[in-house]
Amino acid sequence: MDKTVLTLSRSPNYLLFCQHDLSRRTKQVGPTLFTILWSTTASAVSGGVQTAIFPEGLDYISSVVSGMELDFSEPQIGMSYDCYDELGILDYNLNIPIDDLEITLSENRINIRVEFGTIYGENMVAYGKDENWLDACIEFETDVNYISVTDSVFEVSLLPIIENGDIELEVMGEPSYTGEIDIDIGWIPDDLILFFWGETIFETIGQTSKSMITELFSEYWSASLLSAQLDEFDVSVGLGDIDTTATSIAVGGDMMVQWTGEPTCQTEEYTGGFGRQTQIDFGNGYESAIGLGATEAEVNKLFVGLWEDGYLCFTEDRMELLWDQLEGLFDPSVGGIQASAVFLAPPLIDMRPDDSEVSMDGVEIQITGVVDGYLVELAYAKISATAELSLALDTSITSLTMSLHELDLTVDELRAEHLLSSQEGAEDYLVGFMEGWLSTWVASEFDDVILFATQFYTFDTYVRVQDVIWGDAEMKTFIKLYDENDPAVDKVPPETNVSLSTLSNDAKSASFDVTVTDDREDPIAISWSLDEQTWSSWTVTDTVELSGLMDGEHTLLVKSRDSWLNEDQTPASITFEIIPVVETTEPSNCACSVTPANRRTGMFWGALLAVAAIVRRKR
Numbered sequence: 001m002d003k004t005v006l007t008l009s010r011s012p013n014y015l016l017f018c019q020h021d022l023s024r025r026t027k028q029v030g031p032t033l034f035t036i037l038w039s040t041t042a043s044a045v046s047g048g049v050q051t052a053i054f055p056e057g058l059d060y061i062s063s064v065v066s067g068m069e070l071d072f073s074e075p076q077i078g079m080s081y082d083c084y085d086e087l088g089i090l091d092y093n094l095n096i097p098i099d100d101l102e103i104t105l106s107e108n109r110i111n112i113r114v115e116f117g118t119i120y121g122e123n124m125v126a127y128g129k130d131e132n133w134l135d136a137c138i139e140f141e142t143d144v145n146y147i148s149v150t151d152s153v154f155e156v157s158l159l160p161i162i163e164n165g166d167i168e169l170e171v172m173g174e175p176s177y178t179g180e181i182d183i184d185i186g187w188i189p190d191d192l193i194l195f196f197w198g199e200t201i202f203e204t205i206g207q208t209s210k211s212m213i214t215e216l217f218s219e220y221w222s223a224s225l226l227s228a229q230l231d232e233f234d235v236s237v238g239l240g241d242i243d244t245t246a247t248s249i250a251v252g253g254d255m256m257v258q259w260t261g262e263p264t265c266q267t268e269e270y271t272g273g274f275g276r277q278t279q280i281d282f283g284n285g286y287e288s289a290i291g292l293g294a295t296e297a298e299v300n301k302l303f304v305g306l307w308e309d310g311y312l313c314f315t316e317d318r319m320e321l322l323w324d325q326l327e328g329l330f331d332p333s334v335g336g337i338q339a340s341a342v343f344l345a346p347p348l349i350d351m352r353p354d355d356s357e358v359s360m361d362g363v364e365i366q367i368t369g370v371v372d373g374y375l376v377e378l379a380y381a382k383i384s385a386t387a388e389l390s391l392a393l394d395t396s397i398t399s400l401t402m403s404l405h406e407l408d409l410t411v412d413e414l415r416a417e418h419l420l421s422s423q424e425g426a427e428d429y430l431v432g433f434m435e436g437w438l439s440t441w442v443a444s445e446f447d448d449v450i451l452f453a454t455q456f457y458t459f460d461t462y463v464r465v466q467d468v469i470w471g472d473a474e475m476k477t478f479i480k481l482y483d484e485n486d487p488a489v490d491k492v493p494p495e496t497n498v499s500l501s502t503l504s505n506d507a508k509s510a511s512f513d514v515t516v517t518d519d520r521e522d523p524i525a526i527s528w529s530l531d532e533q534t535w536s537s538w539t540v541t542d543t544v545e546l547s548g549l550m551d552g553e554h555t556l557l558v559k560s561r562d563s564w565l566n567e568d569q570t571p572a573s574i575t576f577e578i579i580p581v582v583e584t585t586e587p588s589n590c591a592c593s594v595t596p597a598n599r600r601t602g603m604f605w606g607a608l609l610a611v612a613a614i615v616r617r618k619r
Contacts, residue, residue: 045252047240048298050280052248057289058103060481061216064461070096072208081196083130083137089144089197090125096208105246109172110158114209116179119149126185128193142186147201152179154209160242160249167242167251169214177202234258248282248291255294257302263310265342270308274300275348276473288466288478296351296473307346314341330378331418336370337378344382349389351473358404360385362412371418381431382413391468391475395523395563397538398455400465400477455565460484462564493566494518496526498558498574501543505579509547512574516542516560528558529571535559551580 071094078088097117104111124144130137156175161168181198188194239253280293306312330337344362367379387404394401411431454465454477462482469476482489494516501511516524525538530546531554538561546556559571 044279045241045243045250046277046279047252047254048277048295048301049237049255050250050252050293050295052250052282052285052291054248054282054285054289054291055105056285056287057481058105060289060461060483062101062103064483065098065101065212065216068098070098070208070212072096072204077200078127082192083132083135084128084193085131086127086129087193087196088127089200090127092121092124092204094119094121094147094201094204094208096205098212105244105249107246108159108244110160110169110244110249112154112156112158112209112213114154116149116152116154116205119152119179119205120146122146126188126193126197128189138189140187140189142188144186145184146182147184147197148182149179149201149205150182152177152205154206156206156210156213158213160244162239162242162251165238167239169210171210175206175210177206179205232259232261234260248285250282255298255302257305259306259309259311261309261311263313265310265313267308267310267313270304270346272345274298274304275350278473280474280476281471282476282478286467286478289481290463290479291476292465292479293474293476295475296349299351299475300346300348303348304346307343312343312346330369331371334369334371334378334418336375337367338369339365339367341365351470351475353470353472356389356470358387358389360387369418376417377415378418379416380414381411383409383411385409391470393454393465393468394540395454397525397540398563398565399453400468455563457565462486462489490520490522490562490564490566492519493568494522494524494560494562495570496558496560496568496572498544498556498572500574500576503576503578505581507547508549508551508578509545510549510576510578511546512544512556512558514542514544514558514560514572518560518562520562522562522564524560524562526558526560528556530554530556532557549578551578553577 073091073093075092076088076090077092078086081087096119098114099117100115102113122145124147125141126144127141128137128139130139154175154177157172158169159172161170179202181201183194183197185194234257236256237253238256239251242249242251244250274297275295277295277297280291280295282291282293285291342364343360344364347358347360350357350359361384363383363385365379365381365383366377368375369378370376386408388406390403390405392401392403414431456463460483462484464480464482465477466480467478469478484491495518497515497517499513499515501513503510514526516526518524523540525540526542526544527535527538528544529535544556544558553575554577555573555575557571557573559568561567
């Protein structure tokens with residue numbers, strides 16, 4: 001049985017090949033395998049969301065890939081060649097180990113160099129088919145015991161483009177592949193067939209290498225990586241353009257955020273401006289692997305989208321007003337008091353390097369009630385406000401959050417009827433109440449609002465945000481990459497315990513203490529579920545407060561999660577019971593009765609003190 005060593009050599013005008021002893025050559029993977037781009041250009045990226053990958057990110061990808069093994073197998077490959085109707089190999093297989101992957105950047109291109117270990121395949125069958133008995137091609141079938149390729153290097157320059165919203169890589173010029181093939185084969189009719197197999201093996205290695213590199217970029221950097229579902233919001237990103245320089249690969253696109261809740265009002269389509277749209281400057285990357293940024297216009301589009309979705313409409317179930325306090329303000333004959341609030345225009349943000357400001361131009365607050373059987377307007381106010389905006393990395397919930405503070409409120413318009421005229425300053429109190437509600441609403445609705453998660457897991461890699469920087473009309477985040485075997489990665493989930501703290505049958509309420517043990521000093525968030533209902537949002541607290549409970553037995557489940565998103569898979573459980581309260585008749589000699597008027601007066605002054613505290617805190 002012959003053992004054949006094949007090395008391909010190229011002369012200026014023809015290929016010279018023979019068995020056993022041939023000069024070494026560089027195999028050029030030809031146009032039959034790749035699309036060749038002889039000249040290309042790229043422009044600076046645009047879009048509301050812009051990302052960049054830096055050399056540290058490319059080095060990380062190289063370190064992960066170096067040492068990998070790729071396996072290629074096909075039951076049969078074959079094609080017509082020379083005078084043969086079909087030349088091919090059955091049970092075609094190759095194991096392709098990658099010793100080293102080097103990725104470098106230059107203008108408009110990504111340069112790839114792959115050094116392989118010994119590429120090996122075995123137990124194949126080579127065949128040739130030809131129905132023409134008059135030519136020199138002889139039908140045959142013979143065993144291929146093994147194919148071995150050594151000293152192999154693949155080099156290619158790639159142009160990244162955006163295709164159907166994701167990154168694709170196209171070849172620039174002609175990739176090159178060098179290597180020496182050792183084939184242990186039973187018998188072949190001539191050296192032409194041996195050369196054909198060499199071409200086939202080289203093309204397999206080149207195609208597999210390109211597919212591997214393309215998949216790497218798709219895994220580490222795709223539109224799906226920037227998309228998520230956060231509580232009641234669907235976030236998605238569509239990639240638009242891409243640019244490569246010697247220091248980074250930049251990608252631009254647009255973000256879409258949709259509120260999935262049910263709107264309680266209808267808004268008109270917004271026709272105003274969104275602010276500035278800039279090309280984001282990520283600098284030198286600040287030793288990060290990836291940069292992610294959003295422009296002022298894109299963030300404002302987010303606010304506008306939520307406004308158009310009806311998220312900024314607040315009816316009774318979202319106002320959480322203290323109705324008894326309002327009853328102390330209006331005439332006792334008024335019943336069915338309710339309140340609502342609607343943003344007449346979306347909030348807009350002005351981004352600056354040191355601080356950013358949000359303006360809320362027109363918030364309508366309306367209070368209605370029933371008088372003589374008719375629903376009437378009791379009070380109406382139009383309020384404008386500005387506030388400072390801040391961003392923070394909340395490691396406890398592994399998210400980038402946004403908060404508003406330093407509110408400056410102005411009442412632009414006020415109408416009020418059915419106020420208790422005997423109460424001096426009632427109108428001022430109403431203004432203070434509405435301003436106080438808006439302050440409270442902002443504190444609750446825009447306190448640590450989750451913009452996006454700051455950790456992903458993809459391709460055996462943890463992707464974590466390490467810093468957030470404000471710029472002029474831009475917001476930038478910088479991301480580190482961690483291999484799953486990195487000692488910094490936490491893989492141990494915390495353990496959760498819950499105990500009953502207080503229980504009130506009268507108030508139909510209960511509170512619980514939550515304790516969590518973990519293997520590290522790591523921020524912890526918890527989530528809970530009552531009676532197998534929907535789990536709550538992740539929050540940082542060590543207590544669970546429940547109110548409005550029905551009589552009977554209840555079961556509370558509580559689970560915890562650390563900043564590496566390790567979640568307790570065995571939630572703590574506690575069962576408790578609310579016992580019905582039997583009402584008793586008040587003794588006739590009780591001196592604790594309160595007249596309705598006194599009750600309303602007490603509520604009024606209690607409310608006034610509460611609003612005063614809010615205004616004082618605001619100032």
